[in-house]
Every structure is written in C-alpha cells, then in structure tokens.
Amino acid sequence: MARKVEVTDVILRDAHQSLMATRMAFEDMAPACEALDAAGYWSLECWGGATFDSCIRFLNEDPWVRLREFKKLLPKTRTQMLLRGQNLLGYRHYEDGVVERFVDKAALNGMDVFRVFDALNDPRNLETALKAVKKTGKHAQGTICYTISPVHTIERFVDMAVQLQDMGVDSICIKDMAALLKPQPAYDLVKGIKERCGEDMLIHVHVHATTGVTLVSLMKAIEAGADIVDTSVSSIALGPGHNPTEALVEMLEGTGYETGLDMEKVYSARDHFAKIRPRYKEFLTDFMGVETEIFKSQIPGGMLSNMESQLKQQGQGDKMKEVLEEVPRVRKDSGYPPLVTPSSQIVGTQAVFNVMMGRYQAMTGEFQDLMLGYYGETIAEKDPEVLKKAQDAAKKDVITCRPADLLKPEWDDLSAKAKDLEGFNGTDEDVLTFAMFPQVAPGFFKTRAEGPKNLGRDPSLTSGPVDPSHPGFLSQPIEYQVTLNGKTSRVTVAPQ
C-alpha cells in the first residue's frame, strides 16, 4: 500500500505572483477552477500574499469578491491563503483587534486554510492571527521561514516547530521562498519535527524552484514523512516559481508514495494556463533557468536586483561586489534575520548605505527599527555597537515586548476614516482594505464600479512600474528591469 502524499497547487496565487508579477485577472483563472477542484488536491492556494495588493492597485478587482468567487468555484477543495501574521497583507504591524477582524472576515468570505508566517520567525507575531483562525474553526497553519546562516540549525527550526505546536496549530509549514532548502536538510528538518512534535503533526512543505534542487528536496521531505507539498501546474512553473505538479506525480511512481491526483484534470488546467500565459508576456519573468549562487551569497535574487538598482541610481553600479560582501556583515550585526520581505530589503538597503557612506554612518528608519526590536525578535544577539548607534540615531528605546503590544485599538479610527471615502461600500471588508492599503484603497473605491481590468487582455491598462526613487522605500511593491546573465527581467520587490 502506497502512502498518500497530499498536494497543494499554488497556481491561483503564488505561481503567478512569482512568475508574472501577481497580475493574473480572476477571469483568467475561473475557467480552470472546475478541473482544479476535481483533481483531488488537499488545498488550492488562491488568496493572500501580494494578490490583495495587486487586485486593488493594478486590476481594479475587489479582493473580497475574488475570494467569494473562488469559494463558489472550488466547492470540493480547501481554499488556502498566505497571511503575514501581525502585518496581515499590509506593510506594518496591526493592532490585535484588526487582525482578529481580518481573520474573521476572511473565514466568513470563504477561506479554509490560513498559512501564517512572520519574516523574523518571531512566534509572537503569529500568535494573534493563529488564535483568531482557531476561533473560526478553520485550519491554522504555523509557518517556519527557512533560511541559511551560521546560526540557523535544524535544531533551532525544530524548536520553533515545537513552539508552534504549543500554540495549537493544525499543521506546520516549512516555507522556503528562496529555494534554499537542499535535499538533506529537507529530510533532517521534516524528520526532526516529526520526532519532536509526533508523527501526527501534519507537515506541509513549500519550496520554490529557483535553485533547481528543490524537487529533490520534496522527494527527501516525503521520505522523511512530509504530509503535504506545494507545486504548481507546469504551464506556470519553474524558474523563480515552483516545481511542476505533473513532475511531482511522475517522480513518485513506484516509490511507495502517491498523490492520488487525477492527471487528466491537471492536464486540463495546464492546457488552460498554457493558453493564458502568453497574454501576460509583459509581466513574465524572462530568466527561467536556475540560480545557485544564492547558496554562497545567501542573498535572494530579488534582493540582489533591488540593491543593484539602488547602486545604479546613485551612479555607483561598480560597488556591487563590496555590497555583496557587506550583506552578511549587516545580517550578522542585526541578529541574522531570514532574508525575506521586508527584512531582505532592510538589510540590503543598509548594506548599500554602508558601502556608499561608511559603515552605519547613515541608517534607514527601517534598519533602526529592526535593530531596536520593532519588527520582533531575531534569532541571534545583535551587535552592541551598532545597536547603540541605532538607538542614538532613532532616539527610541529598545523594545523586547511583542511589537503589537505597543499599539492602541485602531478599528474605530480606521472605520471613521474609511467612511469618508468616495465609493466606500459600508462593509467591514472595505474598512480592512483601507486599513491595509491606506494609499491605494481610496483610488480603488472610486473606480471599483468600473469593474476589473484584465491586463492580460489589454496590457496598456497597467499603470506602469513604480519609480523606486527612494532607496529606503518599503511601503509598497517596486518593479525593476533587471539584467541577469545577459537577460533582462522584470522583478517585483514586494512583501510576500
């Protein structure tokens, strides 16, 4: 008897976020839903991450409507979302009341599985969201962001899994957004979690394909007992995206593991998205090969291009090598944060500042906040001298409490402000939209009645790349034209 390995397909969310700048319109996904729903997936990731932002910023689509529509079209399969813990889908910490309301509303509108993560792996930033999910009766998935550094050991990741278990999660996700998880650590990590948390703790493995090794890592994770893995139908997969679902299924033949997926349905979805894909040519990542130097530099591709762009704007494109050498130092000084949005941009920008202006002569406000604990706790001690400098420059105290503990209730204030906006529809959902994207929501509310813009059908509708003119700029996604290995790509740097 083969053991069943469950599959989550990310085609409706992370696949197009990773490969076509999150631009896919709902109407281009809807026709594939019947096949996807019938294929036998454990869940379909279809909401959260950058899709909410993209919906209101670029597509004139109401994300709450999108969620309800997906729920209707996927009656047999769990819907799944990616949630940035206390940040929700926005770019700052929210007060607990807002987090609870968001989770409630997402559940009511049709969300089944909440994958909750924090960029610093600080469990306190996950706590409120996970509790709120549990309260709704939906599936609360606690997430470990996988990274590599001298202090990130299997043991410490396993410790975090135990902390998540203690918080009552229904499953644990190993999230490898930069494709750093090699086969042997994948095996060791899954094995370690199963040993400490018990065989019954569901383990869900999320990897990207960027480095070319992670399908092998999925094999090893499965051999170690992983229960669910993330893949994407092959027509929107690979490169900085995910491993193809079809390859996963075929890989397992004869191994004693099987997915039980109905391949005819998967092929049907594949054929649909193969037709859709060329429409989004303008947004498609050009570089579809593999990039393995990240194992040495520990710097994700998106971060690399971000720094390159910042240097070039300052006319200092020749300083890239020094910046690359500065990054590990800044990372060490700041307590080895995982390099994922927003910490990757914070560390990268500070490294650029250090090279251009002398080490810690100038600091971004975000870097000061990272040093002082305002994003949460890091895994290692921070450098005391740099900490002192940050404190002096920011004229703020170091905090050791959960950052959201400093926030006052803000729902009433957000509601009042939202009410004044033209086009506000009076729902809590609209208040939440405004809360997360106070700059963008007002414009969206105004134009919402015009209906969705399909950038695939008419690419001229796009508002174009945002000018990354302020290097410390972190509050919204930035797009760059990046030339890597002689190929020019469009890269979006945006919170996950």
Added chain:
Amino acid sequence: MARKVEVTDVILRDAHQSLMATRMAFEDMAPACEALDAAGYWSLECWGGATFDSCIRFLNEDPWVRLREFKKLLPKTRTQMLLRGQNLLGYRHYEDGVVERFVDKAALNGMDVFRVFDALNDPRNLETALKAVKKTGKHAQGTICYTISPVHTIERFVDMAVQLQDMGVDSICIKDMAALLKPQPAYDLVKGIKERCGEDMLIHVHVHATTGVTLVSLMKAIEAGADIVDTSVSSIALGPGHNPTEALVEMLEGTGYETGLDMEKVYSARDHFAKIRPRYKEFLTDFMGVETEIFKSQIPGGMLSNMESQLKQQGQGDKMKEVLEEVPRVRKDSGYPPLVTPSSQIVGTQAVFNVMMGRYQAMTGEFQDLMLGYYGETIAEKDPEVLKKAQDAAKKDVITCRPADLLKPEWDDLSAKAKDLEGFNGTDEDVLTFAMFPQVAPGFFKTRAEGPKNLGRDPSLTSGPVDPSHPGFLSQPIEYQVTLNGKTSRVTVAPQ
C-alpha cells in the same frame, strides 16, 4: 568521508545539440575550455552525435580539426564522444573495416571516451566499435538506451548490461534521451547492474531534463551506486536539454556524496555561455518547461512534432489523435523498439501511413527493413502477419544475422570516390567524412578553405530549414516549426 560522484559535462556537445539545434561554432566554445578543463570533470563530451553532421552541413567547420583543437584545449580532462555503433555518425550500417578506421582515427585525433549505442539495443551492432576502441587503449563505454514499454523490464536491461560486460566494456552508460527514467527505476536499474556486474563496474547515467523528474532520478541513481552522471552548465540546460551541473553539486551537500568540482570554474563557464546563448536565439528551443505526457503516450516530443508535421502536409492534421493511438500498436507489431532515432521516425511515419491509408496498406522501406531485421534484433517477437506483409512488399528475406555481416569491404571504393572530389585533402579522415555524409561532404570539401561560418555571429549564413517533403525521409536531419502548448518551437529531428 563522502563518496565522490564523478561528472561529465555535456555543454560542448549534447547541450547545444538539444537546445540550439547543434549550431554552436567551435570559436564560441573555445574560450570556456580553460575553465572547464580546470573544473575537475571526469570527462567533457565534445564530439560525435549530430555535431559532425552540423559542422560540415551548416558551419563549414572540419570536425576533425574541431576534435584536435578540443584535445589541445582540454589537456587535463578526458574528451568524450557519442557514437552510433555500426552507424558511426552517419545514417546507415557501415562495414567493419570502416568502423575500425573511424575509431582509430578518432582516437588518434584526440578522443578518449567512446560512448557507443545502438537504437535497437542490439549488442551485435556495438561489438565492432567497442572492440576497436579497446584495441586503441581508449575507454570503451557500452550503452543501454532506456525506454519504457510492456516488455522493457529492469531485468532485461540488466541482462543487456551483463552482455556488455562480457564484451569487455570499461563502463556502462544508461542513456535516457527522452527523460523517461524515473527515480525508482533509476535506483533499481543501477542497483541491478551493480549486483550482476559487480560493484567495480562503472555506471554512467545520462538523462535529459524534459520531464522535470530526472534530477531526482540522478539522486536515486547515485544512492544506488552510480559512479558518473551527465549534466550541463546551467546557462545552456533544462527543457529538452540536461540538468544543470550547479544544481547537481548543490543537491548533494550533506548527503554523503560530493562531486569535488571547482564551482568557481563552473561559474566562469556558465557566465561565458550565458553571453553566447542569445546569439543563437534563432536556433533556441522556445519551450523550456516540462513535458510529462510522454510517460503516458511513450512518444518522445521530437517524434510527436514530426508526425504532426507529416499529417499537416497531407492536410490531415485532425487525425493526430488516431495516430497517437496507432503508435503503440505499430511499436508492438515491430517488436517494441526503443523510440529513438531512427526507430522513432520509422515507427511514427508508419503510424501516419496506417491512419491515412489503412493499416499496413503502404509501408515505408525503412519500416520493412525494421520488420525484416535489417536494423538488428528487437527485444520482442514481431507480429507474424505484419512480418509477412513486409516480406511480400519488400521482396527481401528476413535476416537474423548481424546486419553488417551482409556488407562487403567498402573502404577502397569509398577512398577512390573521395579522391575525385574537389577539395579532398588526401587523408583517411576526409574519406571517413565522405563515407558518412556522401551528399554533404563534396560541398563541404569545396568550401572548406573559406573557414568556419559562425551562425551565432551572423544567423543569415544558415542555409535554412530542410524541406521535409518526403514523409519517409530519414537520411538527414529535418527541422520543423512546432507549436506546442501555444508556443512555437524549432525542432530538429536528427539521428542522435
């Protein structure tokens, strides 16, 4: 202590054969040779396959000069070639004297490792070439073409390995040109060969990346004891090409296996080919995703496009589905040949004929020859009725001997004919070039003095696609424009 896994890089031969129609000029490869030679590879595949043909047909390059130049530029690393057994690099069976002379001359000009294969896996078609290699003192590698069918079992492949061992080979290659080798069979096959042939028998695994699963298969093959694996530097890899060398190296970290490759050298070669690649844009395969339906259809991509093209020329493009269903039957009737050039074209074309004109109402000469044994022996019995029809139509006898046993010495005749050609340089090497490509060599000899044409620098120099006007046509490579999943690709159907 980690076990060392040796690596052969195919960047100088199969990588550009698979991804850019074999068009890369020697001068675009030469600058990377110093780095490649210093990286620590077991061997570098750099000659044979379709490169000989491409040199004289498209590049006005003398392949023998190319070989000598490679040997000079790669003093520390074994050179390696792919040789089609009794067919050499041409498209028919050659008499033993010609085969022996070819091997002699290749060894003298700098070839170290001869990978010898036969499309039907008939060991008798490998015998003369392998013996000749042994006589020169060079490395004789016997090859098993991997395929899937109801009669191709691990046991029968292992039996073939034992036959090759009995023929005195220095190593055994498992050649998976269609990326059909899944992880579990890869493990079982390597294990099976090691058990029967002894742990000391070197096993070399060659896989393509087409289906997306074969890096996992390399992992499993290595776990089972494989000694050497084929990969390609990442800038010309993946899709119908090979798994990236860098991904293989990273994949193995911590597993107890290591390649010992100097990654700085590999990255240096990668950067070089990343710059070269865009120059050959016109010849580049567009479809770089994965294709897994071949596991169901057992029909390689190149063969599929070939049949599609044949049907369209006859205005019967709507018959594709019937043809796809006919292929397994024709394959069964003809004794389950592996579907590799030329058997893939022979079976595919016959399936097209069967659908268009009624089953076996018309037969190509090549299909008759396949049925009657003129390509060698197949693994399973042939259908007696179809055999009878082939015999009646061809008015030829069934043969059970080695096909080359029927050939008379031909060297003197070939020499005499070559001597009369304008530009013939009087060497045995030129006689061999003429022997293998009697249609193309005369033109090449005439223009040779003008020196190599670099199609990357000036794509207009290409003579353009050959018109595939005769469906039974098999004697030279054919190029098609193929639309697959909405993407148009250039496909070359050519002997391996």
